[in-house]
Amino acid sequence: MKTVDDLLSAVLGGELGPDPAGLTATSVFWVHHGTRLAGGGVTYLNQYVLTRVGASFGGCAFEAGEIGPEICEEASGSPLATLLREAPRPLAMAALDAYLAAVRPHRDAADAEPVPLPAGPPEVRAVARDTAVAGLLDIPPGAKVALIGVVNPLVAAIRERGGEPLLCDFNLRTTQWGDPVSRDMHEVLDAADAVVATGMTLSNGTFDTVLARCRERDVPLIVYAQSGSAVARAFLGAGVTALSAEPFPFSQFSAEPTTLYRYRAATQREKGGS
Structure with a gap:
């Protein structure tokens, strides 16, 4: 597909x-x-x-x-x-x-890695979630990482992995650190060594464009999804390199421990990605 x-x-x-x-x-x-x-x-x-x-x-x-x-x-x-x-x-x-x-x-999928998110306030749970997402990145230091759908803790997590974020969001203009955020998805897709995209691209109809461009350029695509996490999973190994799937109830709707599920395409699992 x-x-x-x-x-x-x-x-x-x-x-x-x-x-x-x-x-x-x-x-x-x-x-x-x-x-x-x-x-x-x-x-x-x-x-x-x-x-x-x-x-x-x-x-x-x-x-x-x-x-x-x-x-x-x-x-x-x-x-x-x-x-x-x-x-x-x-x-x-x-x-x-x-x-x-x-x-x-997701809870029964043999290829899913359950990642428990700790109980606690939103700041603790958001950092844990976005650290888990960034952990799917297998990049050398200085790699340019397009982030389509910007949340500040994920920007920080990408930097902690040694990546240089290239930011795109339809609604946000700067991060909390003053980083500029582009509205032009193609601008960041064409310059990136790896792409991290929100599941909301399924809602606004841009997922197919992101998927096709990553296939054309042969760059890894990591999807972090509350929106359509099982939909994005269907493209694992067919353009999607890795996936952070967070089924409902989402982390921001609970202070109790919840679980997200990380998936990697077979080739990435064989490489032993973190």
């Missing part, structure tokens, strides 16, 4: 598991929240739409105003295939994520 639409077609065709027409999106819910870490000058505003299918959840972030909370009443109880075909893209991605997570839960 080369694109997300290819994956969606395979699921709708029953090629990867049960026919989604026979599954129900029991619950659809919508979350809007803000976060400002201690010492930070940025308030992160995030919106998620989430879908439950049986024992699994799927989630996808979206831009403000793209989906309203009324979607919860409209979509809850829908056949999953209906959401995959007809829902706004973020909800369709959440439904696809839920389906793939139900077929192969």
Whole structure:
């Protein structure tokens, strides 16, 4: 599969598991929240739409105003295939994520490395999460690392690994240290030795572009995903080099220990990447 639409077609065709027409999106819910870490000058505003299918959840972030909370009443109880075909893209991605997570839960995946995130305040949990993401980077000192979807602790974690961050975000203009953040994804993709991209690229439709460019340039692509973590996993070894998958409930929604799952493509596992 080369694109997300290819994956969606395979699921709708029953090629990867049960026919989604026979599954129900029991619950659809919508979350809007803000976060400002201690010492930070940025308030992160995030919106998620989430879908439950049986024992699994799927989630996808979206831009403000793209989906309203009324979607919860409209979509809850829908056949999953209906959401995959007809829902706004973020909800369709959440439904696809839920389906793939139900077929192969992260907790049961033999190729997943569970990484426990400690109990504690947001600052502790954010640093632990972003350190785990940066640990998937296998780069020499001074390597240029495109970060598409900027969060300050991850910028710091990339620097601690010896990387030089090239930053891109649609909403953020500078980091807490004053680093400039570009809006031009192609600018950083074309200059990078490695790419780290948020799962939100699945929501805004740029994932296929990032994936294709990394394939063309033969540079590693690491995806860190709360949004569509099981969707991104489907491209592991087919453009995605490594993945940090964080299923719901996400780390920022709990002060208790939770688990994220790290995956590496077979070639990277054989190299013994950290």
